[in-house]
Amino acid sequence: MTTLTLAKALNEGLRRSMEDDSKVLVMGEDVGKLGGVFRVTDGLQKDFGEDRVIDTPLAESGIIGTAIGLALRGYRPVCEIQFDGFVFPAADQLITQLAKMPLRSLGKVRLPVVVRIPFGGGIGAVEHHSESPEAYFTHTAGLRVVACSNPADAYTMIQDAVRCDDPIIFFEPKRRYWDKAEVDLMAAGVPLDRARVVRQGSDVTLLAYGPMVKTCIEAAGAAEQEGRSLEVIDLRSLSPLDMDVVAGSVERTGRCVVVHEAPVFTGFGAELAARISERCFYHLESPVLRVGGFSTPYPPSRLEDHYLPDLDRVLDAVDRAFTY
Amino acid sequence: MTEPAATLVRLPRAADEDLDLLLLIRHFELALLDLFGRGELNGTTHTCVGQEYVPVALRRLLGETDYVFSNHRGHGHYLARFDDPEGLLAEIMGREGAVCNGVGGSQHILRDRYVSTGVQGESLPVATGAALHLKRTAPGALACVYIGDGTWGEGAVYEALNLASLWRLPLLIVVEHNGIAQSTPTARQMAGTVRSRAQAFGVRHHGIETSDLNAIRHELAPLVAEVRFEGRPLVVEFVTHRLGPHSKGDDTRPPEVVEHARARDWYGLYAEAHPEQFARADEAQRARVAAIVQDVSARPLSGWDPCA
Ligand SMILES: Cc1ncc(C[n+]2csc(CCOP(=O)(O)OP(=O)(O)O)c2C)c(N)n1
Numbered sequence: 001m002t003t004l005t006l007a008k009a010l011n012e013g014l015r016r017s018m019e020d021d022s023k024v025l026v027m028g029e030d031v032g033k034l035g036g037v038f039r040v041t042d043g044l045q046k047d048f049g050e051d052r053v054i055d056t057p058l059a060e061s062g063i064i065g066t067a068i069g070l071a072l073r074g075y076r077p078v079c080e081i082q083f084d085g086f087v088f089p090a091a092d093q094l095i096t097q098l099a100k101m102p103l104r105s106l107g108k109v110r111l112p113v114v115v116r117i118p119f120g121g122g123i124g125a126v127e128h129h130s131e132s133p134e135a136y137f138t139h140t141a142g143l144r145v146v147a148c149s150n151p152a153d154a155y156t157m158i159q160d161a162v163r164c165d166d167p168i169i170f171f172e173p174k175r176r177y178w179d180k181a182e183v184d185l186m187a188a189g190v191p192l193d194r195a196r197v198v199r200q201g202s203d204v205t206l207l208a209y210g211p212m213v214k215t216c217i218e219a220a221g222a223a224e225q226e227g228r229s230l231e232v233i234d235l236r237s238l239s240p241l242d243m244d245v246v247a248g249s250v251e252r253t254g255r256c257v258v259v260h261e262a263p264v265f266t267g268f269g270a271e272l273a274a275r276i277s278e279r280c281f282y283h284l285e286s287p288v289l290r291v292g293g294f295s296t297p298y299p300p301s302r303l304e305d306h307y308l309p310d311l312d313r314v315l316d317a318v319d320r321a322f323t324y
Numbered sequence: 325m326t327e328p329a330a331t332l333v334r335l336p337r338a339a340d341e342d343l344d345l346l347l348l349i350r351h352f353e354l355a356l357l358d359l360f361g362r363g364e365l366n367g368t369t370h371t372c373v374g375q376e377y378v379p380v381a382l383r384r385l386l387g388e389t390d391y392v393f394s395n396h397r398g399h400g401h402y403l404a405r406f407d408d409p410e411g412l413l414a415e416i417m418g419r420e421g422a423v424c425n426g427v428g429g430s431q432h433i434l435r436d437r438y439v440s441t442g443v444q445g446e447s448l449p450v451a452t453g454a455a456l457h458l459k460r461t462a463p464g465a466l467a468c469v470y471i472g473d474g475t476w477g478e479g480a481v482y483e484a485l486n487l488a489s490l491w492r493l494p495l496l497i498v499v500e501h502n503g504i505a506q507s508t509p510t511a512r513q514m515a516g517t518v519r520s521r522a523q524a525f526g527v528r529h530h531g532i533e534t535s536d537l538n539a540i541r542h543e544l545a546p547l548v549a550e551v552r553f554e555g556r557p558l559v560v561e562f563v564t565h566r567l568g569p570h571s572k573g574d575d576t577r578p579p580e581v582v583e584h585a586r587a588r589d590w591y592g593l594y595a596e597a598h599p600e601q602f603a604r605a606d607e608a609q610r611a612r613v614a615a616i617v618q619d620v621s622a623r624p625l626s627g628w629d630p631c632a
Binding site for chain 2: 030057124301303
């Protein structure tokens, strides 16, 4: 066991992937010499050279397009988008090329491209640096979308993502980059497309991913003191979605609260609420409730505490789940 | 572009008003870095230390009906347009009196015909649209858009160049070529040159290698008039230097590169050339900014009426 920050765990995972497979490349803005703004690729260019860790110009569309071309020729590019809000110039390459090419070829073309995106707020940054764009990508057939929440998962998930033959949007919870935990560098980890129960409980199921997992675990701790038992599930994979783990939990608890930073309106929680009501209707004691951001641009840093779901907002939803 | 010999030549005297503005921007930016250092500011910011003279030179060439589209490094652009350091600092600090009620922050300012955004390159097509509108409704007015050298990597830049040239639009693209994009030197991210790229679209290019305000204005005045009245888009490329970090504490350049930039700083060059005028103005602007920092820091947080 080694104690690692989430950022370092990703770095170690990438290093392992690059050691294991010479076809793995890292590319993005300032990923080489600087090691990325969050230092996730720190030292990789030094150790693997400029041919495998490529500093690109400011050209998100070019980065993803180039990665697709490389993947067509057998490489496994791992692209970094510097901040969530800068992924949109690459939208066509992601949605129209990367996602569609494998489907259109009925799987004959495989595009093992990983697109890493630091996402979410909480670091006092501004618009474009704090957004949660996951629903744009879960809406796109042909992309896998995953989000890690802790160092141990970060370490195995990034390696699994690199090994996977499908295109993957890999969301990293930027405000948790500095969180530390024990990581077993030999462990295989939970498969990439599985959800995980991170805390067991019997009264309400909390569904979260990325940065909100920690918030939910804290909320469950606080609720316990009030005599409420909350189960917390880290979805890990948003697309595909591990409905068995979700339904298994909700059928036991009968209540469910979904928590994400992205705006509630047509956010990922809407899909979860719909699916749960379709599958667990007769087990539900209350509607599935959603806690999330507001339908506004991400606010300036002084206001982000009002925008981001926190323990109180989660617990308030839990309370409301008992009023039906 | 090659090393500008002109930058080391003695700077001629500038009007008091221009010098005051240059120094206001310099001290404003230094004050921001200081506030960050002391934990008084959140988020991030990009200062234009070393590049102040670019918007100051352009100020006299732009009018109220012109649009200005700024970028992430935009405090100087704003202060050259509006004499409003209080409003800008309040915006950055989220205090009462903020230009945009504190909802925009450092990179997202909207005031009259001035707009900034932090997403690189995307404002060029928008500026092109503003230029099209101006061409139809306010002949003689133009849209000016500031971009860095690194931003020439973005595809949106070329769509805008094509449209502006094809439709003969009054678009002025001001390139602040400071030789680096975050941590990546220009030589590692740009093939060819800004000049040849502009020319490929039939867009005129003019390079500026001095920080002498009068010389810059003299060179640019006839070209800007052509942008306005003949619908000839223009790229003006300033060879300039970023003296500070990209944002805060993230300077990856070797010391000798930073030293090279510092030796070309208009601030030192001007102080040497005109010590008395400089000393007076420098002290006055330093004091002005200090007073503004004190005033704005003491204000209550900004708010707004959502129903207004
Ligand atoms: C589309 C987009 N991608 C990435 C970024 C992150 N970013 C902010 S500034 C910057 C470098 C810009 O370089 P340049 O255009 O040369 O301007 P300078 O910072 O030197 O003034 C980068 C990569 C961004 N703001 N927008």
